[in-house]
Amino acid sequence: MHPGSQPPSDDTALVIFLGIGFLIAGVIYIIPSIVAFRRNHPNRWIILVINVAFGTTILGWGVALVWALRAVHRPGSTSSGGESGLNLFVNDVKRIQIVDPPPLPGTSPVQELERLHDLLVRGAISQVEFDGLKAKLLSGAS
Template sequence: MYGGYLLGIALSLVIYFVPMMIAFYRNHGRYTTIFMMNLFLGWTMVVWVICLVWALFGASRINHASGGSNKYEDLERISRLKSSGDLTEDEYQAEKSRLLNQ
């Protein structure tokens, strides 16, 4: 008897937080802002739609990141791949030169 109500409430909550989930999945630069607006003002539906559009079309952190620290993280990542044998020496050198020339 209560199963239908509980399912309806659970489904409503999932739909209510769709903008937040999309922003989190896309690693959105303003994830926290979208979450807070969705949490407190999403019930107005206008703000919910704004949050949804912002989450879908806003830039992710990857696009906003400067080349400085990410370049070093990428170099460490390809170094680990080379150490594990997933990259050959030639592939490693090619990827390294591509990263350093960005």
């Protein structure tokens, strides 16, 4: 041995060992957040908060991991969105078709106009909708 060199002390080896151990534990601790961000999960920030706040409990870490791994309904997909789980920031849009209801049997245009006015007064339809339906009703009556 060289006169000026000394073997590493046990304290230095212990610090290095503990540092590597904490680094590995930290990576394991944030795996749910890493998965959520890599998958671009719509609730990745909430998953991160749950992971950091409750990750020390096995239950909190597991909930964050399962949520991060859940399938997410994406707009444009053909699925119904039922697999999306709790997606607070993703709206599962349901497309509906609005059709005009058939006229009530035996009603005159005057009665139909009164019914439309009643819907307008109650706020069920807007003024623009009322005007459009009234024009359609009056054009069909003549």
